[in-house]
């Protein structure tokens with residue numbers, strides 16, 4: 001199953017986090033078998049950069065010259081040997097059998113020879129071997145932790161942008177990269193007012209210390225919880241919850257009745273906004289440019305709507321909403337389309353799919369969406385600009401650029417409104433005096449979300 005998912009991801013551009021759960025359901029795999037298949041698939045995808053370097057040495061040829069199906073087989077074998085506790089003989093024989101069954105007899109022989117060589121060294125020894133002749137420390141780090149080099153450099157720049165010294169960033173980077181190779185907790189959002197916390201605890205969920213609405217599920221499939229099935233609870237990273245709560249908790253003078261989520265699909269943050277809007281009597285417009293994703297938003301919002309939330313889902317280009325409805329909203333969320341470099345632990349293959357070229361397309365869109373949001377908010381109203389990427393080209397540069405031409409807008413300190421379950425303000429979100437916040441997987445156990453809060457002046 002892991003091999004088939006890898007082929008779908010590498011060959012057909014599928015997403016592992018959609019493909020694998022469907023494959024597990026089809027094969028009715030549960031419990032330990034499902035956990036094994038998941039680790040095998042996701043771990044292989046995450047660590048593919050390191051394994052390709054190992055395979056190149058063990059096979060004594062460039063991986064580009066190895067047929068992609070054979071290479072996927074070898075990566076799976078390498079992960080069992082170097083990343084999981086599978087005994088070497090079992091890892092080699094299972095992988096050779098896989099190559100014979102799905103590729104050819106010859107591929108089986110090749111896999112046998114390569115994997116025997118891989119099994120001769122531990123992961124640490126392989127890391128030593130493949131990095132020994134690499135002079136640049138960041139290139140070595142990229143290989144060891146299986147990240148593209150440009151991503152490592154961008155993460156380092158972001159740490160420095162948010163207050164780390166160069167030496168501090170270098171000291172911290174290994175932890176950040178390692179955190180991207182760990183799946184992280186399975187985090188749920190209990191949408192306030194829609195679900196009884198006692199019922200969540202009865203179902204085995206544990207309150208997460210990270211955010212007041214966050215819960216973790218130590219084991220099991222969240223789909224079996226009835227509250228997940230009917231939309232009162234959903235899988236959502238705690239960082240996404242924190243920034244949504246910050247937008248709603250930041251004080252506002254004047255009316256607080258009309259909320260807008262400009263880029264809502266598939267609706268995770270809109271789901272939380274709708275639940276929070278209900279007791280305040282506010283209405284929510286959840287807008288999304290893609291009709292298919294707008295359908296997902298409708299589905300996500302079903303529990304809030306059933307509870308009486310006033311919600312409208314619209315399909316529109318968010319860049320035009322500000323001109324169409326100037327000064328119409330009290331609170332606006334711009335959760336901008338981005339590279340997703342902050343969510344690498346949740347999207348195993350995404351680090352290999354992204355390239356610096358993506359930034360040039362996203363930059364103008366992110367700026368236009370933020371400008372439109374600032375037009376759509378009333379004087380005195382608040383806009384939260386968020387990304388699930390810490391790349392400074394998508395975060396601080398966007399906000400700085402837009403602010404340059406908006407004398408009618410000021411940056412508001414978002415950090416007092418980022419509070420954990422006990423009500424404490426989150427630490428380590430940036431340098432002293434910084435008004436925006438950057439969350440980090442290794443510091444906060446959240447995805448790497450960025451959020452800035454802006455107020456339109458009266």
Ligand SMILES: C[S@@+](CC[C@H](N)C(=O)[O-])C[C@H]1O[C@@H](n2cnc3c(N)ncnc32)[C@H](O)[C@@H]1O
Nearest residue numbers: 263264265266267268269289317318335336337
């Ligand atoms: C980061 S996602 C939003 C995630 C969402 N807030 C959530 O929590 O589930 C960005 C969304 O923006 C949408 N988008 C892209 N371009 C847009 C545009 N011009 N106007 C509105 N939405 C757009 C994408 O289709 C995508 O669904």
